[in-house]
Structures are given as C-alpha cells and as structure tokens.
Amino acid sequence: MSTSASDGTAARPAPTRAPGELLDVRTIYAEPAALALDRGRQVVERWPRAEVVEVPSAQRVQGLHDDAASVDRWVRVKTEVLALGVRKTLTARRNERSANWIAPSTANGCAMACAYCYVPRHKGYANPITVYANIDQVVGYLQRHVARQGPKPGPDQCDPHAWVYDIGENSDASVDAVVxxxxxxxxxxxxxxxxxxxxxxxxxxNRDLLDYDPQGRTRVRFSVMPHRMARLLDVRTTPVAQRVAAVDDFVAAGYEVHLNLSPVVVHEGWLEEWAELLDELDDVLSPAAKAQAAAEVILLTHNAGLHEVNLGWHPKGEEAIWRPDIQETKRSQNGMENVRYRARWKKVWLQRLLDLMAERTPWLTVRYAF
Known part of the structure; x- marks a missing residue:
C-alpha cells in the first residue's frame, strides 16, 4: 500500500484519537425536560465541570447555530459543546436504500468533522452533538414498530431476512456511545x-462496543475511502487502516460488519487509489469477515450552503469536493437541492469502480450503489 501523496511527497499520517479524546465538554445546552430524565442526568454527570445552560430548544440554540462567527470555531465547538434535548417526533421513515427504515434519532451532530457531512446542511453555523434523553420512549416506539411489521416477506437489498433500522442517520453511533x-x-x-x-x-x-453482545442483530458499516483523501476530508476520525483492521474484531464480537465505500471522490488518480484500498481489504480481512461482508458504494454529494460554511474552516478540503466543472445540481430524495457529479459521467465512473471491485474484491457483494 502506497503512503505517498500524488505529488510524490510522503503523506502525513492522520493523528489517532480514541473516541473519548474527541470531547472536552465545557458547556451543555439543555432543555429542562431532558434534565428531568435519567439519561439527561447521566450525560450531565459524565462532565461534572461543564456549565449547564437551559435553553428552549437543543436543536436550534440561539447564539450558536445561528451565529456566523461559530464557523471560526467549528472544531472547537464540536469538542467543547453538547446539546441535550428530548426527541419530539417518534417516526420511522421509509428508506429502502441502506435500511428499510430510518429510526427516530437518539442523537444529531457529531464530534468528528468530515468535510462532506450532510447533517450540518440543516444546522447552520455549528454542528456539535445533540443527544436526546428520552431513550425509553424511542426504544418502546421501535419495539412496537417492529412488531407491527411482522416477519419480512422476502429478501431485498437491505437484508435477506430482517427488517433493517438505521439508528445513526444523523450522527456517528460510535461517538454517541461516549456521550x-x-x-x-x-x-x-x-x-x-x-x-x-x-x-x-x-x-x-470505539472498542467499548465490543462488549455490547449484539448477537448478530446489529450491523456496523465501517466507512472507508483511500487514505490520502481520508486524511484531507475525514477530519478527527479513526484512520482508515485502523477501521479496516477492526473489522475482524467486531465480527468476532457478534456484529454483522459491512463496508461503506463512501464517499467516492473523483480526482486525478482516484481509481488507482481505490485499487490500493481494495487490495488492502483483500489482504487484511479474514475469511470469516469476507463471508459476511457486503458494501454500499456512494459517490460524493455536496451542497452549496455547506460549501460556504466549509470555506470558513477547511478551504483546502473544498478544493477536492467542490468541483463545478464536473458537478451539477440535483434535488435529493429528502427534498434538498444538492450538488452531484454530472449524471452522464457519474454513471461511467461508478461502473469503473464496480468493475474494479469485481476484479480486486470479488467476495464483496454490492448491496446498492449510486
């Protein structure tokens, strides 16, 4: 595996951070109703020195999410701020791509800072973790929802047997588990x-998750991308090599482990970099991990509003992902107007990657690609 950048210089390794090291919480913006719940008190007790500021809404904190100056502190806010609220709407939303249903979120936002993340497109100038304290209500709702579905009538691209519920659409559950x-x-x-x-x-x-005893009922999808691009765009995340190396441990702990090849960023030499990563997957993963593996392949989607925010804290990353010369506007499934690679080229690029996967990782079934 190459560790050189495209200009021939040695690529700088990304710093390794344990999940708990991402957070040094100084301020918790909390809804009073959340503070009254056991889970809300648990969050506050984990950071006993943090100032607790009561707010009417944890999702839109005045002076934080609506303050353009927050962009200058984008990563610091993620490190030092939590919001604590109560999930108001309990609804499972149909998806039929990665999952059959999107579960009601128990968190929103993230301590990591991936430049392409879609969650900040809804949140203004700051994107710290918001955690919802009414977990008992969420779990009860999901249990009833699953019961109403009955047995799955047949296989689909989500799973051959089970109804799949995405529990981390708007956050990263591995980090949420620290909170x-x-x-x-x-x-x-x-x-x-x-x-x-x-x-x-x-x-x-997050190796603490290895003790959760999922018994095959939770699927972890490790997102991977070529190392050089990940060092540029996957800010504050676990390096890709360590994600790959963790797959076998999570399989042994009882998780189903899939891979998200996401996002696929097109640039000069992009396919060669993916070939190196696919070879790494083939070399590192055990036969047991390969036997249960499947993949999602997702080409980059961006957004003009997020682009403007990113220019305030990570303009270098925008050079790679904001490419008007090869992108076009398209309305996404969720109704947002986003930017994607031009359709006629995207189709060709996607097929090239799928052909490469068939050659380098024939054991890796593609559940869906777009």
Whole structure:
C-alpha cells in the first residue's frame, strides 16, 4: 500500500484519537425536560465541570447555530459543546436504500468533522452533538414498530431476512456511545427482536462496543475511502487502516460488519487509489469477515450552503469536493437541492469502480450503489 501523496511527497499520517479524546465538554445546552430524565442526568454527570445552560430548544440554540462567527470555531465547538434535548417526533421513515427504515434519532451532530457531512446542511453555523434523553420512549416506539411489521416477506437489498433500522442517520453511533448509554440500549433492544436488526455507519473505532453482545442483530458499516483523501476530508476520525483492521474484531464480537465505500471522490488518480484500498481489504480481512461482508458504494454529494460554511474552516478540503466543472445540481430524495457529479459521467465512473471491485474484491457483494 502506497503512503505517498500524488505529488510524490510522503503523506502525513492522520493523528489517532480514541473516541473519548474527541470531547472536552465545557458547556451543555439543555432543555429542562431532558434534565428531568435519567439519561439527561447521566450525560450531565459524565462532565461534572461543564456549565449547564437551559435553553428552549437543543436543536436550534440561539447564539450558536445561528451565529456566523461559530464557523471560526467549528472544531472547537464540536469538542467543547453538547446539546441535550428530548426527541419530539417518534417516526420511522421509509428508506429502502441502506435500511428499510430510518429510526427516530437518539442523537444529531457529531464530534468528528468530515468535510462532506450532510447533517450540518440543516444546522447552520455549528454542528456539535445533540443527544436526546428520552431513550425509553424511542426504544418502546421501535419495539412496537417492529412488531407491527411482522416477519419480512422476502429478501431485498437491505437484508435477506430482517427488517433493517438505521439508528445513526444523523450522527456517528460510535461517538454517541461516549456521550451516553443510548447506543448500548438500542443494541440491547434489537438483540431481542428476531425479525429486525439495527444498523449504523461509522468512521470511528470505539472498542467499548465490543462488549455490547449484539448477537448478530446489529450491523456496523465501517466507512472507508483511500487514505490520502481520508486524511484531507475525514477530519478527527479513526484512520482508515485502523477501521479496516477492526473489522475482524467486531465480527468476532457478534456484529454483522459491512463496508461503506463512501464517499467516492473523483480526482486525478482516484481509481488507482481505490485499487490500493481494495487490495488492502483483500489482504487484511479474514475469511470469516469476507463471508459476511457486503458494501454500499456512494459517490460524493455536496451542497452549496455547506460549501460556504466549509470555506470558513477547511478551504483546502473544498478544493477536492467542490468541483463545478464536473458537478451539477440535483434535488435529493429528502427534498434538498444538492450538488452531484454530472449524471452522464457519474454513471461511467461508478461502473469503473464496480468493475474494479469485481476484479480486486470479488467476495464483496454490492448491496446498492449510486
């Protein structure tokens, strides 16, 4: 595996951070209703020196999310600030791509800072973790929702047997597990739901999750991309090599482990870099990991509003992902107007990567690609 940048110079290794090292919480913006719940008190007790500021809404904190000056402190806010609220709407949303259903979020935002993340597109000038304290209500809702579905009538691209519920659409569950026990509670709940399984994508290796005993009812999707691009765009995440190396441990601990080849960023030499990463996957993963593996392949989607925010804290990353010469505007499934690679070229580039996967990692089934 090459460790050189495209200009021939040695690539600088990304710093390794344990999940807990991402947070040094100084301020917790909390809804009073959340502070009254056991889970809310648990969050506050984990950072006893943090100032607790009561707010009417944890999702839109005045002076934080609406303050353009927050961009200058983008990463510091992620490190030093938490928001604590109560999930108001309990609804499972149909997806049928990565999962059959998107579960009600138990967190929103992230301590990591991936330049292409879609969550900040909804949140203004700051994107710290917001954790929801009414976990018992969320778990109860999901148990009832799963029961209403009954057995899955047949296989689909999400899973051949189980209804799949994404429990981390708006956050990274591996980091959320540092903030509270919400993720542990969800993994525990799905362990007792034989017709369903939980699923979440992650760019962080949190080895505390190895003790959760999922018994095959939770799918972890490790997101991977070529090392050089990950060092530029996957800010504050676990290095890709360590994500790959963790797959076998999570399989042994009872998780189903898939891979997200995401996002695929097109640039000069991009396909050669993916070939190196696919070879690494083939070399590192055990036969047991390969036998249960599957992949999602997702080409980059960006957004004009996020582009403007990113220019305030990570302009170098924008040079790679904001490419008007090869991108076009398209309305996404969620109704947002985003920027994607031009359709006629995207189709060709996607097929080239799929052909490369068939050659280098024939054991890696592609569940869906777009």
């Amino acid at each position: 509270s026990d919400n993720v542990r509670d969800l993994v525990t709940a799905f362990r007792d739901l034989p017709t369903a399984k939980a699923s979440f994508a992650t760019k962080q290796v």
